[in-house]
Amino acid sequence: MSDPRIHGIVLSGVGGQGVLSLAQIVLEALRRSGLHALQSEIHGMSQRGGSVHAQVCFSDLPLTSPIIDEGCADLLIALEPLEALRYVAMLRRNGQLVVSEEPQADMAGYPPLDDVYAALKGVHGCHLVDTEELARRLGHRQAGGMALLGLASRFLPVTDEVWQEVITQRFESKGARIAEKNLEAFHAGRGLVHEPVGS
Amino acid sequence: MGQSTLALGVEAVGCAAFDAGIKGAFGYPGTPSTEGFEFLEAMIHAEPAGRVARWAANEKVAYDLALGVSYAGHRTLVTMKHVGLNVAMDAYTNSALTGVRGGLVLLVADDPGMHSSQNEQDSRSLAEFAWLPCLEPSTVQECYDHTLRAFELSEALQVPVMVRLVTRLAHCRAAFVRRKTLAPTGLGVVPKASVQDWVLIPSNARRRYLDLLAKQPRMIQDLSAMNRFLPGTGRRGVVVSGMGRAYLDQLALEHPGLATFPRLEVAAYPMDPQLELAFLAQVDEVFVFEEDYPVLEERLSLRGMAKVHGRLDGTIPRTGELTPRLLKDALGLMAAEGRAAINLDLPLRAPQFCDGCGHVDAYEALHGALRNLGVPDTRVFGDIGCYTLAAQEPMGAIHAVVEMGASISMAVGAALAGQTPSVAIIGDSTFGHSGLPALLTAASSGVNVTVVILDNRVVGMTGQQPSQALDQVERMVLGMGIPETQLQVLAPLPKQHEANVKALESALQHPGPSVVVFRRECIQSLRRGVLKDHDREEKARLAQACSSTEVRS
Numbered sequence: 002m003s004d005p006r007i008h009g010i011v012l013s014g015v016g017g018q019g020v021l022s023l024a025q026i027v028l029e030a031l032r033r034s035g036l037h038a039l040q041s042e043i044h045g046m047s048q049r050g051g052s053v054h055a056q057v058c059f060s061d062l063p064l065t066s067p068i069i070d071e072g073c074a075d076l077l078i079a080l081e082p083l084e085a086l087r088y089v090a091m092l093r094r095n096g097q098l099v100v101s102e103e104p105q106a107d108m109a110g111y112p113p114l115d116d117v118y119a120a121l122k123g124v125h126g127c128h129l130v131d132t133e134e135l136a137r138r139l140g141h142r143q144a145g146g147m148a149l150l151g152l153a154s155r156f157l158p159v160t161d162e163v164w165q166e167v168i169t170q171r172f173e174s175k176g177a178r179i180a181e182k183n184l185e186a187f188h189a190g191r192g193l194v195h196e197p198v199g200s
Numbered sequence: 201m202g203q204s205t206l207a208l209g210v211e212a213v214g215c216a217a218f219d220a221g222i223k224g225a226f227g228y229p230g231t232p233s234t235e236g237f238e239f240l241e242a243m244i245h246a247e248p249a250g251r252v253a254r255w256a257a258n259e260k261v262a263y264d265l266a267l268g269v270s271y272a273g274h275r276t277l278v279t280m281k282h283v284g285l286n287v288a289m290d291a292y293t294n295s296a297l298t299g300v301r302g303g304l305v306l307l308v309a310d311d312p313g314m315h316s317s318q319n320e321q322d323s324r325s326l327a328e329f330a331w332l333p334c335l336e337p338s339t340v341q342e343c344y345d346h347t348l349r350a351f352e353l354s355e356a357l358q359v360p361v362m363v364r365l366v367t368r369l370a371h372c373r374a375a376f377v378r379r380k381t382l383a384p385t386g387l388g389v390v391p392k393a394s395v396q397d398w399v400l401i402p403s404n405a406r407r408r409y410l411d412l413l414a415k416q417p418r419m420i421q422d423l424s425a426m427n428r429f430l431p432g433t434g435r436r437g438v439v440v441s442g443m444g445r446a447y448l449d450q451l452a453l454e455h456p457g458l459a460t461f462p463r464l465e466v467a468a469y470p471m472d473p474q475l476e477l478a479f480l481a482q483v484d485e486v487f488v489f490e491e492d493y494p495v496l497e498e499r500l501s502l503r504g505m506a507k508v509h510g511r512l513d514g515t516i517p518r519t520g521e522l523t524p525r526l527l528k529d530a531l532g533l534m535a536a537e538g539r540a541a542i543n544l545d546l547p548l549r550a551p552q553f554c555d556g557c558g559h560v561d562a563y564e565a566l567h568g569a570l571r572n573l574g575v576p577d578t579r580v581f582g583d584i585g586c587y588t589l590a591a592q593e594p595m596g597a598i599h600a601v602v603e604m605g606a607s608i609s610m611a612v613g614a615a616l617a618g619q620t621p622s623v624a625i626i627g628d629s630t631f632g633h634s635g636l637p638a639l640l641t642a643a644s645s646g647v648n649v650t651v652v653i654l655d656n657r658v659v660g661m662t663g664q665q666p667s668q669a670l671d672q673v674e675r676m677v678l679g680m681g682i683p684e685t686q687l688q689v690l691a692p693l694p695k696q697h698e699a700n701v702k703a704l705e706s707a708l709q710h711p712g713p714s715v716v717v718f719r720r721e722c723i724q725s726l727r728r729g730v731l732k733d734h735d736r737e738e739k740a741r742l743a744q745a746c747s748s749t750e751v752r753s
Binding site: 005006007015016025028029032038039040041042043049050051052060062064065066067068069070071072073083084086087089090091092093094107108109110111112116117120124125 | 206315338339340367368369371372373374375445446447449450451453454523524525528535536537538539541542543544545546547548549550551552553554586589593594661
């Protein structure tokens with residue numbers, strides 16, 4: 002029997018980091034996997050370096066709500082650590098958090114980084130990723146987002162072939178090399194040792 | 201199932217307009233409506249067949265352009281955000297009296313919760329005010345289907361039809377199935393015999409108003425298939441529209457008990473009073489889930505037939521966006537057991553000026569000039585655009601932002617009341633939108649008002665759409681009656697800071713009205729090369745004009 006439950010993924014970050022683009026990749030991958038999926042995004046003013054967040058909801062059955070309730074998200078993918086903390090309350094009890102360690106601290110009142118990391122480490126199911134190091138290793142400055150998606154993909158009902166197909170198509174207009182670079186970042190993320198740090 | 205298209209709700213409306221065979225599409229950018237026009241514009245660009253898509257100088261102009269297309273006998277779409285409809289309201293309400301020839305559909309995107317707007321007004325109220333039909337979809341597929349239906353209704357009833365979206369649906373991305381695309385064939389211009397219907401002099405307008413009121417029963421009848429009463433069981437009922445229905449349908453999958461409630465589903469206004477009475481006769485208690493104003497709730501409450509819960513009785517907060525959580529709370533469903541709150545103060549991350557944005561240099565120059573003149577505590581009137589970000593601390597450089605074009609008129613008003621100097625700051629596109637008439641008044645005011653126009657050559661905030669004021673700002677300023685000696689054009693660059701401060705000081709000290717234009721292209725549009733072709737063509741045109749002058753001399 003089909004499960005009527007709505008599954009939710011929250012994606013968060015800072016304007017310009019590619020949150021919405023990542024959300025569209027997730028949406029397309031879920032759809033190609035035979036699931037019903039909707040995406041909700043809030044943008045406009047948020048394009049100018051403000052907080053950006055998107056949600057992707059999916060289910061075995063047709064669904065009508067593009068957003069989920071607090072405490073209902075299965076997965077939170079955050080491109081920035083403070084922007085992860087903002088949405089932790091969206092996660093359900095055994096939901097997973099995949100978050101970049103790299104702060105975008107160009108704002109008033111950014112808390113001490115140690116406090117931010119300490120708070121993240123207190124989140125059950127938190128996977129902190131050193132995207133800066135990973136980007137350096139891959140020689141691809143913008144590898145972070147795709148690497149996070151790669152790690153997060155372990156928690157999503159999408160096969161490697163589908164991810165490969167969707168990511169390739171997403172970037173092919175920018176040339177085969179860009180598509181390859183993104184796939185490489187995705188696979189690097191997928192292959193990361195991912196023992197959650199959160200307790 | 202046919203081939204499906206993946207798009208935003210607001211894009212599905214644009215796509216439906218294309219498939220409905222429109223001849224012309226018009227709009228003014230504004231979140232969350234912008235992508236609807238852009239999606240349609242791209243479709244038309246790929247397959248013109250005589251169709252046109254044009255951004256207009258403002259929403260009223262856009263609406264009148266659409267009305268002209270309708271007059272000529274063709275289908276047309278006009279798009280705007282909710283507050284844009286205020287600007288177009290004169291055209292909208294009066295077009296109810298003229299009626300339409302070709303189908304005219306107005307897409308309005310409301311912004312409950314004010315994600316990127318200055319208020320959360322509900323366009324359903326404005327449709328009711330104008331005695332016009334309004335359709336309200338709940339899903340992306342309905343955005344498409346209802347828009348097609350809106351064109352049919354518009355022609356059947358000979359009135360404009362509004363399609364009202366809210367942010368959550370406008371920016372919901374989902375798959376929808378298209379129907380076949382109709383060619384943009386027309387009905388022909390308004391026939392001679394009907395011309396008087398379009399001439400709203402009092403004698404005609406009185407007749408047309410009666411005609412409009414006489415159309416109301418037919419409107420209700422033609423719309424009735426879009427509203428449903430599902431009897432259900434029990435004496436507790438729900439009334440749902442728009443996202444309220446989307447959220448309730450989703451909840452009902454997990455809580456099947458909800459599906460048995462007597463339910464009134466509303467997707468079209470005006471609603472049949474008989475439907476409402478039939479529903480109310482079945483229930484003692486009603487929950488109303490609608491987005492924005494308590495439009496349906498108030499109407500049902502006034503019947504006094506059942507206890508009605510919603511925003512008016514505090515079951516749902518009076519303001520802000522509807523959410524699945526608010527439905528759960530209202531219905532007494534258990535909320536999910538979430539995570540403990542993070543024990544850390546999380547400051548808001550507000551949007552900021554882009555690195556290297558010319559607006560920042562302009563504000564710094566203004567700050568320097570005001571300081572040098574010893575009036576650092578003056579009040580500066582701002583306007584709507586990226587430059588509104590300067591209202592935030594630590595900049596705190598503008599002290600009022602109300603609506604498009606308000607900066608200039610408010611500064612003149614304050615100057616008339618004795619404020620010296622009085623400063624307005626407005627972007628080039630906003631200036632073209634509604635700053636022009638204000639500057640006309642400013643020019644004849646004789647008071648010391650300094651109007652700073654930040655000309656970044658595009659509509660920056662909504663995604664660098666072309667500005668109607670492109671390359672025209674000085675001519676527009678002079679045309680409004682500002683003397684040439686009181687118009688300065690400056691480059692907002694760090695290296696020009698001192699010169700810019702001096703120029704502003706002289707403008708601020710001038711006893712009459714003066715204008716300072718800061719011109720530097722938006723760095724986002726520069727990066728994307730938005731104006732590359734335009735500038736190349738303009739340069740070539742100028743070169744040719746010069747060489748032909750030389751030949752003649």
